Amino acid sequence: MNHKDIVHFFFELGMLKKTPRSGFQFLGSGKESVAEHSYRVAMIGYTLATLTDHPDRYKVVLLCLFHDVPEARTGDLNYVNKQYVVPDETSAVNDLASTLPFGSEYRELLKEYRDEETEASKLVHDADQLDLILELKEQHDLGNTYARQWIHFALKRLKTDIGKRLGAEILRTDSADWWFKGHDHWWLRDQEE
Template sequence: MLPRDFINLMAIAEKMKCNARHSWTSTHRQESVAEHSWRLSLMAYFVQDEFPEADIQKVILMCIFHDLGEAITGDIPAFLKTSKDESIENLEISRLIKSLPQYYQKKLTNLFQEMNDLVTLESKIYKALDKMEAIMQHNEADIFTWLPLEYELNLSYGSDEVKFSPYMENLKKEINNDSLLKIRNAKQNIEKK
């Protein structure tokens, strides 16, 4: 890749640092798309012992690239995202990939196709972890950042995506326990006032 093309691509990717997500951090600021992708990649690395047959490097690449379109479109919370929003994001990522040298075009086109098809073990791991990371971040944030619909949504979000793996189902169960504890503690604090 030519140095100028590389710099231009990194300028687009930098927007992942700038674009805020719906989630908040434990220090009371909105999380960026890049922060979500980073921790998602870290999660993928640390589940490799649970999935020895999976190509974890590919899972990590999926985690790194999955929200690259949001560098262009910004983040739309899952409960507001429409099929039209998905189409726009997919179009933008397709345009971006087509602007890359042929070597990267082929690799990333195949990677995004695999992520969208959700057939391979690697794509299922990435998708389940993507959902789990979002709920974990909600649990780590102050509950005042939750919308009323999220009290139920956090408990159901990602339930279908974890069904392929007993490990992922157990992870979801533990994360749900954290959500329930957070909700219970918030209700107790309200009752004390």
Template sequence: MDAIELTGVLDFLRAAEQLKNTLRNSWTSAGRRESTAEHTWRLCLMAVLFRESFPDVDFAKLIKICVIHDLGEAVGGDIPAIAQVAGVPKAAKERQDLLQLLQPLPDRLRDEVLSLWDEYEAAATPEAKLAKALDKLETILQHNQGQNPPGFDYAFNLGYGAKYTSEPALIAAVREVLDEETRKKTEG
């Protein structure tokens, strides 16, 4: 890596730091809003812990996808699923934001990150499908674990990401445990 590329990588890393300040519609167990960076960390931790159950998944690629899946939020912020509007292309906006964030990177790195993000959005490969499933499960786990404000809509979790979490068996089992926790929260 030459000096110009190094400068671009450092500029990108400085801009990506914004994910530490980008707040989500999830609260921690201490009652403060969770950052996108914190969500991404636990998503990656889930991938590490469940990897033995998915021997045919390229683990390095899975972790890369998990790390980059919300990078665009460093520019445009998080749009909570509960606040998304039908017909408004969230993915297109996130991709545009990601392209802006990636500008300082050398072409080969920019292309790699963008390709992984596109793969995640399409959810067509085993790695992208697993990343999508774990992303949804991590969000539900946080919703159930968090010290949420009054009126928090736990029932939303019961349908959230269902199309990504019905299989394989381990993912479906985790989903069932989290759905049961959610049902208890809605009753209580």
């Protein structure tokens, strides 16, 4: 086994921290790297797998973690870019896989994710969309009126019942409630001392 290839893989993963999610250019506010996106997708995926009692939560998390790794080589293409540019993701996946001791598993995971046929892949696609919906809801709550229009389309891409229920709940929830609403004691503590 060539440890240099493994180290190269680790550096390549670092590119995801530097690769911006390109849709924010059109939204006009917000920014996020592919790595930031992938982290929350993995946490959402684990949660969806738990809520649906999926028999292999580990696989769901792996699919989440690997779903955008090819973007270290292809970049993140938004929906407008995809009207004109088709990345050679197959080559990107195969080239990386040929250097990894788990290359065949990596290929299989990406194929399963892209095929969208298994329950695990559907949960991951929903986790991906729920992360987008959360980000759009945050931008909407901060005053970006365009974000609401985008949410409409992201909701239509949800595939599972739990994804649809959570998408609806996101719309009903203010993005600041988790840290602000009902926590007056957090904000008054310094004044009491």
